[in-house]
Amino acid sequence: MAITIDDIAKEANVSIATVSRVINGSKTVSPELRNRVMEAVNRNHFRPNTFARALTTNKSNIIGIIVTDISNPVISSLVKGIHQVCQERGFTVMICESGGNKDNEKALLYRMEEQHSTGVLLAGVDIDQESVRTMLNLSYPVVLVTQEANDGKHAVTTVIHDNVSAIADAVRFLYANGHRRIAFIGGPERDYSNGSKRLEGFRQAAEELSLEIPDSYILHGNFTYESGADCMRRLYEENTELPTAVMACSDLMAIGAISCAGRLGLRVPDDLSIMGVDDSDLARYFSPALTTVRIPYFDEGKTAANVLFDLVESGMKTTGSITHIPHKVIRRFTVKDIR
Amino acid sequence: MAITIDDIAKEANVSIATVSRVINGSKTVSPELRNRVMEAVNRNHFRPNTFARALTTNKSNIIGIIVTDISNPVISSLVKGIHQVCQERGFTVMICESGGNKDNEKALLYRMEEQHSTGVLLAGVDIDQESVRTMLNLSYPVVLVTQEANDGKHAVTTVIHDNVSAIADAVRFLYANGHRRIAFIGGPERDYSNGSKRLEGFRQAAEELSLEIPDSYILHGNFTYESGADCMRRLYEENTELPTAVMACSDLMAIGAISCAGRLGLRVPDDLSIMGVDDSDLARYFSPALTTVRIPYFDEGKTAANVLFDLVESGMKTTGSITHIPHKVIRRFTVKDIR
């Protein structure tokens, strides 16, 4: 059996209450006793029992992370960032995959409540009013990361990149390089933040720049390589007049599109320019290296975790605020200047 | 305050002992009482307090995972596999990054002890005798995954792919395609399993096939894209007679090498064949798609987790056994048949 607070109390010749005070940093204990206790603690490598402590205080040192897919590179950068600040603060990270399922998500949220989590970071899907309501009623604060609530409100504190302007900036970049016929390969429409918001950014920039975008230039994939290739194929088959550039909403889709274009006899960027989003490692490794807009997921994770800790420290469940992580257009070799 | 076992007992008009028995599936309780209790449980959505339970039983429902780098794609596949079986079994996963630091690794191991983990999966680095000793003295079983102990013994249960034969098979494949001058870009020499073991496999196959391998054909990277490119450059600069094929010990290094070769005016596979290891998504996305040897990390993770649960159920700390996950050569487009 491990060594307990009683053992320390005996060895230091004080009461367990005193031991508890010193290990919790209470100021109301005399230097002498404090010393005696600390020595005993160190001598025996005493570590208070997590569960006993949690039982009385009703709090653990656990931060939960709920994501759709751990092995998605974008997500794992996010997780890495979160993990880093949690570790620095002495919190342990409990990670769960929802598989992109809303019900799982909710179940996991409740599970984290059972674990008396200090707080949780949620990179979710399809966060509707009901989801928001349950989050707000949990015993711990949650912060949304990478995905905001569907209603565009921020009842739950959220940390995210600015999807609208990220894509708008990309389109402006394409425009500055002489492109006027621009197609769009986006995410699922039901994906509010990284799906529809990006389309919104696209449309917004198109209007601003007076671009004519036929409906057949707007395609929806699901961020994967395969869907990117598939959209490219449809774009090619279903348009007599091809675009000069395509804005793909993930690096993976961009690469899928490039590969497909290659099979179709279209060279990138000579015959067609393609731009991605994310700036995952892939973007650099691919050849030609991908012109893309960098979303700093690692930083986003760190920021989200810090925001969560702010919440925890203030004792609030939410600030109702949103914080945006800045993006950046990265010029590489898949967009040609056709002016 | 949440609802407790007492509330349920009162409501079902039984003792708390009985409630405890039914929620723990004891057979020694009459159907009638069982029903009454279950109804009360469901009606109130009763969930036993994790900490109180853990306090008395001295066990949690936590499985720890310690890895070097969460965002490494290979690792995240592994984690995904582990996570899946843990979730199925109702265990929660606590994940920690060691950053490839041995001391961190040990600290984390102890931290998991404080958390009374049911067990931990360790994808470690440089596991020496001392590490093994501390693992064996922990209060929970640990299984090594993706990295065996340096001494080649399996005092700690381990689950891993067969690095020696994976590379040997790859070299045989190269040989079968007519290659005789084969270079090797490996991992760090201090990386026992995925570094030196793979070199061993290379040497073994070379001997078996009577290949002449000059020292200048053996390079050491660290599995990254950049190191792959760097090794390729050195290979080119420091050899008057170039190899016809290079065996790179990760897909990332293979791709780095291909890119570098391109800059050097060497086309893959026409001028030079390059083979990777892992079969990460990258291998398929890259063009030309990479010929590689598939290491099924996801399955490896699942198997490791199952092996851990076997250990947990048997109450043993280790079986001292090793289980190998089968690999497979995947032919794609970076190796040319030059016969």
Next chain:
DNA sequence: TTGTATGCGTTATCAG
């Protein structure tokens, strides 16, 4: 088969 009582290791309340 069921209930009572005790203990698990801490924290926190209340006297001293």
Next chain:
DNA sequence: CTGATAACGCATACAA
């Protein structure tokens, strides 16, 4: 400033 002691919620040995 310090020390008893009562929770915390549950599992379990022991009785009945």
